Amino acid sequence: MIKIFNLWKSLGGKEVLRGLDLHISRGMITVIIGGSGSGKTVLLRHLIGLLKPDAGSIFVDGVDITKLNEIELNEFRKKFGMLFQSSALFDSLRVGENVGFPLKEHTTLSAREIEELVREKLALVGLFGVEHLMPAELSGGMRKRVGLARAIIREPEIILYDEPTTGLDPIMVDAINRLIMDLQHKLSITTVVVTHDMSSTFKIAHRIAMLYGGSIIAEGTTEEIQESQDPVVQQFIHGLAEGPIKVG
């Protein structure tokens, strides 16, 4: 479904991605793990065309999205939904307007039909009667769920999650993990999650890829990653300060 070949990207004079290769399978949850600043979010932003690589290709359903112009890319982005780390809800719009925004922009549905779909998607993420609230009135977990409802409102084929559990309490972390799994199961969405939360990773991942030094150094099922002999992988998944990954 998504095939990344030899992806290179420098930001602020630093090589963040260095010849990265990765294949993401259709209908599965692929979790990309890696330390803070390892380039996980940069990689995710390339998948939806928010960043253009310095070199390399990203094929989504056989189309190289790095070669598309802005208008073609916008068409292509309709396949995607994305949940941002900060939820990225529009401050000036109410929850209902936030969730219904993609429908208002890209469909001819009536206001009543949009309201109905908004209610349905909010219910799917476990929120009821919050349409009239402003984003500032929501807790962190609620904001994530509203962001998720907005990301799935157009029933995308691919959904990207940027650190979905960061900054949430353990119960909310579990609730978000369940939502990610439920949505993938119910809607058969191809799911890509970037995170450094290992307990969430082992709970939700069908496949795990570890990003280190600008490329994918290990890729496989949860069991394969857990049994990896690579000392970098072992240090990271066990959260050890001592090892080949230097702290600082």
Place this chain on the structure above:
Amino acid sequence: MIAFLELIGAKIAETVEEAGRIMLFFWHAILWTFRPPFRLRNLVKQMEMVGVNSLTVVTITATFTGMVLALQSYTGFRRFGAETLVGTVVALSMTRELGPVLTALMVAGRAGSFMAAELGTMRVTEQIDALGTMAVNPVQFLIVPRILAGIVMLPILTVLADVLGMIGGYVVGVELLGINSATYVRRTFDYLELEDIYNGLIKATFFGLVLSLIGCYKGYHAEGGAEGVGRATTSSVVLACTLILVSDYFLSALLF
């Protein structure tokens, strides 16, 4: 010495680079202005933000500027018995120079900074990226309405400032300083030509473009959290005001 020259060279290169980026950003905005969908609602909202919400500050600034102009020119003109020319001086100063420039400076401080702060916050909280992921072009959705609002509303606010300045001048000249009302009004319009007014409005249109373009550019490219937004806001006001004052000289030389 070489280090000093290197420093100057680097500053010049940086300034030219920044100017190039601003022009590219503007070009991008022009292209998206003519592509559907046309977002009239966003435009009206921004016109309200730039125009309606600036009414109070423009009213106060223009009225008091007209009043102080009358007061100062009266003091000077009385020395050689030309008090009746106060109306002329107020009208010409307001329409040709102070109306457009003061309005632009006030709106740059109020609406331009608001644009930079709002867009900067949207940038650092990933709201602008979110628009992109929802297949909505952020330049078309956010930047085009703001720039158009600046271009449309500045001339309108300037007309208001011109009129209020002249009224302020009249109140001081006639009611406080005792100039004959009919003479004041006649002198005001005797030497005021239509060209003075519309050349002032051409300047205002250009200033509207400058302040909204700079506010949008700085906010859109903000980075580094709350501090970055603060920096973007401050630098947008400083740069917009500087460009308004510098371009005012060249526009005046060109137009009048």
